[in-house]
Amino acid sequence: MTTPKDGKQIANMLYHAGVETLLTVGYAEIGKKVLRRPAPKVDFNMNDVVMLSIDILLAMATKDMLIKQEKAQAEWSKERTQRLDFINEQLQKEHHAEHTFFEDVDQAMKQYYYITSKQLTPLSPKPKLSDFYTPxxxxxxxxxxxxxxxxxxxxxxxxxxxxxxxxxxxxxxxxxxxxxxxxxxxxxxxxxxxxxxxxxxxxxxxxxxxxxxxxxxxxxxxxxxxxxxxxxxxxxxxxxxxxxxxxxxxxxxxxxxxxxxxxxxxxxxxxxxxxxxxxxxxxxxxxxxxxxxxxxxxxxxxxxxxxxxxxxxxxxxxxSSANKISTRSDFNIGNFLNQQNFEDLEKSEIVNFLESQSPINVTEPLLLFYLNYYLIQNNYKPNMSKLKNILGDYYEENKTFKSKNIVPLIKVFKEGYKEITK
CATH class of the missing domain: 3.40.50 (Rossmann fold)
Structure with a gap:
């Protein structure tokens, strides 16, 4: 197992490698200001990356509304706290609840009416994002x-x-x-x-x-x-x-x-x-x-x-491209386990298949990364030693990753491999 520090470094490495530039930069610019969503965990679940990516794009469109919503929710919380303090204070004054101190405002309002027969003005509902959008x-x-x-x-x-x-x-x-x-x-x-x-x-x-x-x-x-x-x-x-x-x-x-x-x-x-x-x-x-x-x-x-x-x-x-993806009837993604070089047709089919499984853009330098990540996550069992050599040679040749960065990448693959072989 990796240490927390190593795990964070690995997560950051895969995050920057696997998410398109717009989404990565968008996360740093907007995400921590508005969304406060944590970075992907070491397991690098592709669904988490997709959700994060769309969160960022939505934030670009709705950041003004999100800020308004946050302020409104703060006021909403303040109003509820004041109402709760008022109810507790009134009941204590009137000796109706000597041993009762309410912490939930909705429950307090119900009990206040039950005890005093006095109807308080209803509180406004919690502000939603759609409250701040108009044509x-x-x-x-x-x-x-x-x-x-x-x-x-x-x-x-x-x-x-x-x-x-x-x-x-x-x-x-x-x-x-x-x-x-x-x-x-x-x-x-x-x-x-x-x-x-x-x-x-x-x-x-x-x-x-x-x-x-x-x-x-x-x-x-x-x-x-x-x-x-x-x-x-x-x-x-x-x-x-x-x-x-x-x-x-x-x-x-x-x-x-x-x-x-x-x-x-x-x-x-x-x-x-x-x-x-x-x-x-x-x-x-x-x-x-x-x-x-x-x-x-x-x-x-x-x-x-x-x-x-x-x-x-x-x-x-x-x-829109779902009906355009054409692969051989005998196409099996598992046939490319521990393989480094592909014919043009094979490469096209692999890219189409991977992109049909998740909203990713499989560029040439990341083809092996996405292919092997998919294989590991779907219960295929690669030879990890061979995979390390393949990825190391490939990324060194393409000057995408330095060879020393392959080691933590393989560690993540191994963690996934352990999960599927239990």
Whole structure:
């Protein structure tokens, strides 16, 4: 068994390796502020990752409402506490309950009426998230995330990344920086501290310096396309740079950015016009039929022209590619146990199969990771020594993981292996 410290390191490693960049960065930026969901445990249950991922996307769309709800619930709790204190005080004064002190306000109100025959004003119900959503606020609350690139296949603690840390310190953000060029508090260039702008833009010029980085650009509706950002869009793929644009409308993204988008994450609670504009700008299928789903998420892959829809309970309710997946009639995922090299057809079938089992994006460098994780979790029994060599050679060759990072990865596989062989 691993120590708690080792377990945390392993969980972090798998979390960063197995979740797409948008979701990982989103967790650090939004999750600990609003959701307070803990990081995945060492067992790395894929369902937990899916739930966490959708939580983050929902938080992007509903963070204002969540903040309002939190404040309202605090007031609600305060009101109930005051009511409870009042009841206990009154009953003590009237000597109706010398040996009784109520801790539950609902029970206290019932007993107060029973003892005194006095009806107190009913308390308001606990505030729900939907209490803070109205159609007039639709413009404010919707969010779209546009993802350029899908290279997130490396183990990197982004908090240790020098540039990310420097930008974070310069802009006084807590967690990962939401945006690089602008801040919501700054209305125009004259108000912005000049030394910070020059410092950041100077860093953005050097693409080699930004290698393996993810850059989050928020509030695209009010942000012009900077020359350095345009340069990253054009050449960033050569340096494994990924951009994530956060916006309210499809029209918020300029044509140059729009033409390079690979995936779009969309909240369902939007108007028909919103989905119509999205369809026109990106030449995608009409998604307006999903607008009535409350707090759902649509994940659209532009390269494959396919999408998956999830409801607020994290359940996959529609998969447009489900009827497109074609595999051989004798296809058996277990045939690839302890295998490292695959033919093109085999690789395609494996990817289709794994993506049909869970809402993951199986990129080339992570193929072996997802394949073997699935096999272990589904009672296949790989040769762990051989698996260690396969993964070590594979990730060293692809420069995705350093060889020393394979050891904790294998430890996690072993824990799963122990569970299925009991």
């Amino acid at each position: 007039s606020e639709d413009q404010k609350n919707r969010e779209i995330a546009f993802v350029v690139g899908d290279y997130f296949n490396l183990f990197r603690n982004m908090k240790d990344n020098k540039l990310i840390q420097e930008i974070e310190d310069a802009l006084n953000f807590k967690g990962f920086p939401k945006q690089i060029e602008q801040s919501e508090e700054v209305e125009n260039d004259e108000e912005w501290p000049k030394e910070v702008v020059e410092y950041d833009l100077e860093k953005l010029k050097d693409l080699e310096y930004l290698r393996d980085h993810t850059i989050i650009l928020d509030d695209q509706g009010s942000q012009k396309l900077d020359k350095q950002v345009a340069n990253i869009i054009s050449k960033g793929r050569h340096f494994k740079i990924q951009l994530v644009f956060l916006a309210h409308l499809s029209t918020d993204l300029n044509p140059k950015s729009r033409n390079n988008v690979k995936e779009i994450y969309i909240t369902t609670g939007n108007s028909i016009k919103f989905f119509h504009d999205l369809k026109e700008k990106f030449m995608i299928k009409d998604l307006s039929s999903f607008s009535r789903i409350e707090y759902g998420i649509i994940r659209y892959n532009l390269n494959r022209d396919s999408f998956v829809v999830y409801d607020k309970n994290y359940k996959k309710i529609h998969d």
